[in-house]
Amino acid sequence: MEFTTFVQLxxxxxxxxxxxxxxxxxxxxIWNAAGVFNFANGEFVMISSFMIYTLYLSMKLPFVGALLITVCFMFLFGVLIxxxxxxxxxxxxxxxxxxLVSFIALSIFIRNAARFVWGTAPRTIENPxxxxxxxxxxxxxxMPHSIWIIGICVVVMLLLLALFKAxxxxxxxxxxxxxxxxxxLMGVNTSWMVSLVFGLSSIIAGIAGALSGAVFFITLDMGxxxxxxxFAANIIGGFGNPMGAIVGGLILGVTETLGASFISSMYKDVITFTLLLLFLLFKPKGLFKLDIVDKV
Known part of the structure; x- marks a missing residue:
């Protein structure tokens, strides 16, 4: 494989x-804030993808406007959940x-609600x-969307870092x-803080769903x-560690892409679960561990 092809991949x-x-x-x-695993998080991505399809293609709104409406809706949806x-x-x-069972039930409910609203046919959107x-x-x-996706995700992560640190x-x-x-005890309204974290998590999923239409088909099963x-990215990076989640996702994406090129795209999911299994067997704590400093 030529070097230029490798860089493109x-x-x-x-x-x-x-x-x-x-x-x-x-x-x-969400895991750090509430101690629950949001099994329906993938469905949040799916719902936001269909919303972008409706707002951007059906209602002919500008992509930025459709993205802002989707992000606002996902924030309110996360707080409601x-x-x-x-x-x-x-x-x-x-x-x-x-x-866990409650979030599995929520995942099934969202998927069937989406089937009722948008049907079962896969959708595509014009690459914005x-x-x-x-x-x-x-x-x-x-492709332009590759640079845009990487850039937008980096900006989102930097904004989150600034929010939590500054x-x-x-x-x-x-x-x-x-x-x-x-x-x-220090006067923090922890109930509302957890709600805000859920809303923030839903916004992040909404951005992923809005951008995914440039790469994937929009289907009910994409959630x-x-x-x-x-989930695999969290296991690879270290469950509960934000940096680990980011690094794990990047490793997963690169491994899938290179594996699909060197082997076959038919085995993309096999590569994912093989990598997940290897980490579970030989490095179950992931690449990073969650460090919490206790102060007196």
Whole structure:
């Protein structure tokens, strides 16, 4: 394989990996804040993809406008889920298995609601970033959406870093994820902080869904695919570690792309689950561990 071809595949793999990293990061945020695994996170990606299809193609809104409406809707949807399902489970002191079953049920409900609204036919959207490859470097041609996806995902991650490190709201969210009891004693409204984290996680999934239409078909089953890949990314990176979720998603995307090129695209999912199995067997804690510093 020529070097230029390898670089092109690497860039494409990074763009796909960035799409996996976003919902993986959303799962991590919710896990740290509420201690529950959002099994329906992939369905959030699917719902936002269909919303972009409706707003951008059917209603002829500009892509940026459709994205903003989708992001706002996903934030409210995430807060609603927390205030109804998660808050109820917390008041009941529900065991982990009940929370897991509840999110599985939510996933099935969202998928069937989407089937009722949009039907079962796969959808495609006109690539908002352009469909003509351009020469990034001499001999290296890439699709515009690959660069845009990587750039947007990097901006989202930097904004999240700035939110959590440099704002009082972000510090309150971090305190809640580390120790809700201590955060509450310090005057933090932990209930609303958890709701905001759910809304933030839904926004991240919504951005991934909005961008995924440039790469994947929009189908009812894409939620299962994104949920599985996000889970695998968390295992590879280290469950509960935000940086691990990002790195795990990127590794997964690059491995899939290179594997599909060297072997066959038919074995893309086989490559994913083989990589997941290897990490579970030989490095179950992932590449990064979650470090929490306790202060007196």
């Amino acid at each position: 690497l860039i494409g793999g990074l763009s796909i990996g960035a799409l996996y990293a976003l919902p993986a990061l959303g799962i991590t945020l 927390e205030k109804t399902i998660v808050n109820t489970l917390r008041r009941q002191n529900a065991p982990a298995i009940k929370a 970033f352009g469909s003509k490859p351009f020469e990034l470097l001499p001999g290296i041609f890439v 704002t009082k709201l972000g510090i309150a969210m971090r305190a809640t994820t580390q120790n809700r009891t201590v955060a509450a 299962i695919m994104f949920g599985t890949k996000a």
